[in-house]
Amino acid sequence: MSAQKTVHYRTCNLCEAMCGLEVKIDGEDIVSIRGDERDVFSRGYVCPKATALKDLYEDPDRLTRPVRRFGSRWERISWEEAFDEVVSRIHQIQAEHGSDAVGVYLGNPNAHNLGTLIVGLPFLRTLGSSNRFSATSCDQLPLMLASYCMYGHQLLLPIPDVDRTHFMMLIGANPLVSKGSIMAAPGIKQRFEGIRKRGGKVVVDPRRSETARLADEHVFIQPGTDALFLLGLLHEVCAAGIDLGRLVAVVKNADRIIELARAYLPEKSETVTRVPSRTVRRLAAELRVAEKAVVHGRIGACTQEFGGLCMWLVNVLNAVTGNLDEPGGSLFASPAIDVLGAADRFGAGRGSYGRWRSRVRALPEFGGELPASVLAEEILTPGKDRIRAMMTIAGNPVLSTPNGAQLDRAYASLDFAVSIDFFINETSRHADVILPPVSPIQRSHYDLALYLTAVRNTAKYSLAPFSLKEGELEDWEILTELRCRLIARRHGKLSTRYLAARAMQKAGPELMLDLGLRLGPYGKRFNPFATGLSLGKLRMNPHGIDLGPLQPTFPGRLPEEHGPIDLAPDLFVKDLERLRDRFFRADSTRADGQLLLIGRRHLRGKNSWMHNTQRLMKGKARCTLMMHPNDAEASE
Numbered sequence: 001m002s003a004q005k006t007v008h009y010r011t012c013n014l015c016e017a018m019c020g021l022e023v024k025i026d027g028e029d030i031v032s033i034r035g036d037e038r039d040v041f042s043r044g045y046v047c048p049k050a051t052a053l054k055d056l057y058e059d060p061d062r063l064t065r066p067v068r069r070f071g072s073r074w075e076r077i078s079w080e081e082a083f084d085e086v087v088s089r090i091h092q093i094q095a096e097h098g099s100d101a102v103g104v105y106l107g108n109p110n111a112h113n114l115g116t117l118i119v120g121l122p123f124l125r126t127l128g129s130s131n132r133f134s135a136t137s138c139d140q141l142p143l144m145l146a147s148y149c150m151y152g153h154q155l156l157l158p159i160p161d162v163d164r165t166h167f168m169m170l171i172g173a174n175p176l177v178s179k180g181s182i183m184a185a186p187g188i189k190q191r192f193e194g195i196r197k198r199g200g201k202v203v204v205d206p207r208r209s210e211t212a213r214l215a216d217e218h219v220f221i222q223p224g225t226d227a228l229f230l231l232g233l234l235h236e237v238c239a240a241g242i243d244l245g246r247l248v249a250v251v252k253n254a255d256r257i258i259e260l261a262r263a264y265l266p267e268k269s270e271t272v273t274r275v276p277s278r279t280v281r282r283l284a285a286e287l288r289v290a291e292k293a294v295v296h297g298r299i300g301a302c303t304q305e306f307g308g309l310c311m312w313l314v315n316v317l318n319a320v321t322g323n324l325d326e327p328g329g330s331l332f333a334s335p336a337i338d339v340l341g342a343a344d345r346f347g348a349g350r351g352s353y354g355r356w357r358s359r360v361r362a363l364p365e366f367g368g369e370l371p372a373s374v375l376a377e378e379i380l381t382p383g384k385d386r387i388r389a390m391m392t393i394a395g396n397p398v399l400s401t402p403n404g405a406q407l408d409r410a411y412a413s414l415d416f417a418v419s420i421d422f423f424i425n426e427t428s429r430h431a432d433v434i435l436p437p438v439s440p441i442q443r444s445h446y447d448l449a450l451y452l453t454a455v456r457n458t459a460k461y462s463l464a465p466f467s468l469k470e471g472e473l474e475d476w477e478i479l480t481e482l483r484c485r486l487i488a489r490r491h492g493k494l495s496t497r498y499l500a501a502r503a504m505q506k507a508g509p510e511l512m513l514d515l516g517l518r519l520g521p522y523g524k525r526f527n528p529f530a531t532g533l534s535l536g537k538l539r540m541n542p543h544g545i546d547l548g549p550l551q552p553t554f555p556g557r558l559p560e561e562h563g564p565i566d567l568a569p570d571l572f573v574k575d576l577e578r579l580r581d582r583f584f585r586a587d588s589t590r591a592d593g594q595l596l597l598i599g600r601r602h603l604r605g606k607n608s609w610m611h612n613t614q615r616l617m618k619g620k621a622r623c624t625l626m627m628h629p630n631d632a633e634a635s636e
């Protein structure tokens with residue numbers, strides 16, 4: 001290779017699977033992207049989306065400099081002008097109408113962005129708005145709520161031990177397409193074949209999904225009734241006798257679970273769930289007797305009316321079959337950076353529920369944010385506390401959150417909007433100013449958040465493959481500059497807050513990353529002779545470092561303030577009443593006979609950034625409605 005041509009190893013930061021990539025570079029051009037065979041986590045696996053990193057980098061439609069909107073026309077402006085305008089408008093709106101008048105929405109790519117994860121929280125604190133929204137409430141929020149209520153920390157995410165389990169039950173999950181969610185598992189197909197050899201895999205889903213087609217058994221279920229199905233399983237497991245394994249001394253409310261499960265005979269629910277009671281009984285028995293078993297519920301079981309109940313019941317089933325925090329069951333990742341400890345130290349805390357409520361519908365906050373489903377009404381409903389300006393960071397909620405048409409109208413009505421994004425999309429088209437960061441492959445990378453969801457503990461750092469050009473900024477640089485200028489407006493440039501913010505900006509995310517690695521569970525600390533992890537060590541291992549399979553971590557990892565694992569938190573037990581009302585009351589609002597719509601994921605789609613890559617979008621239209629022929633005939 002000539003001096004200009006290099007091979008660069010990095011982690012794909014488009015989805016949760018964290019596949020290792022081998023990127024061939026010639027000067028400033030990306031020549032090719034393929035799977036890195038030596039990557040310690042993915043061993044060469046990649047999906048077709050990996051090449052989108054090249055497409056995003058080369059896309060002529062990608063903004064590389066800030067733009068200001070004049071009606072339907074966009075004009076390039078300097079960063080100085082852009083920062084000035086954004087900060088003065090936000091400052092003015094908050095000064096006149098209060099901090100909550102500026103709302104903020106964070107899209108899913110922020111979870112894959114080292115810099116934003118490090119500087120995001122200080123920025124949000126400076127902004128000081130309770131009107132914070134993110135993609136979380138359209139995804140895994142119920143799972144985090146269950147963790148918060150049961151284990152005492154919203155980030156104690158239960159991960160199915162796919163590589164060692166003998167029996168896996170997937171509910172509302174399609175990992176063959178998603179590549180694993182709250183189960184980062186590149187090459188999931190091979191991993192599932194391993195389960196089949198050890199025992200079996202069952203998929204519970206209203207649709208014969210790509211994953212269901214590979215399973216030993218597919219159980220069709222009426223959409224939205226998963227909680228009743230899970231209660232039927234729980235009834236059977238409790239009737240046969242629960243097994244809390246080694247966690248028996250750190251669990252409370254087991255008796256309460258046994259008592260409440262009595263009411264949910266599988267026969268009682270079969271007409272609602274359409275899962276025959278004999279199937280429920282057999283599956284419960286299989287779950288109990290399997291050497292190692294795990295139940296995993298995802299998007300279909302989360303983003304529904306009873307998502308919280310589903311996630312709670314999944315956890316309870318794993319606990320009462322002796323599979324919680326056990327190899328082959330449901331475990332908790334131990335990343336190289338102690339994210340839970342860091343969240344506590346930097347004030348994100350263990351989580352929260354209901355500290356404030358949305359203005360219009362009084363829905364509770366969770367983890368400091370409100371559900372995205374109330375964003376439009378918080379903008380459109382008149383009142384002195386309404387949202388008047390929006391800051392959208394790497395998100396396209398007009399397209400990706402409920403009732404996009406209403407949100408489209410809401411964004412159009414704002415006094416001011418700013419988007420941190422490199423595309424003019426369905427949401428950013430309403431912005432007054434767009435601040436474009438560099439494309440995802442141009443950044444250095446470490447998966448600060450997603451190692452919490454991985455099926456194996458590993459650590460890998462990817463250097464940025466190119467030096468940034470004059471005028472190119474990363475997301476974290478944009479956020480820290482906005483933060484410094486906001487602080488300067490409020491407190492002056494001689495204030496300690498301002499000086500501290502500038503110092504943090506100068507240090508950059510890598511310093512924090514190195515500190516986190518050194519002080520983490522595998523860390524080198526500050527002993528020059530120690531062999532533990534540091535950023536330097538990760539730099540010397542471009543294919544990553546394997547830290548071993550997931551290990552049991554309870555009770556040591558349970559937050560002291562929370563106490564034992566709560567099998568029956570009041571929040572969920574009380575919510576059973578709503579479930580009974582919905583399905584068993586004579587005058588229930590159940591929509592019998594009406595058509596029900598569910599969502600589905602495509603292999604070539606992840607977020608709307610992908611919509612501009614011809615390579616992923618070509619071929620027959622994938623945004624289609626699939627319908628059972630009987631339903632189609634009846635609706636004619």
Ligand code: SF4
Nearest residue numbers: 012015018019047049
């Ligand atoms: S599965 Fe996800 S992480 Fe792996 S290559 Fe595809 S988009 Fe990237």
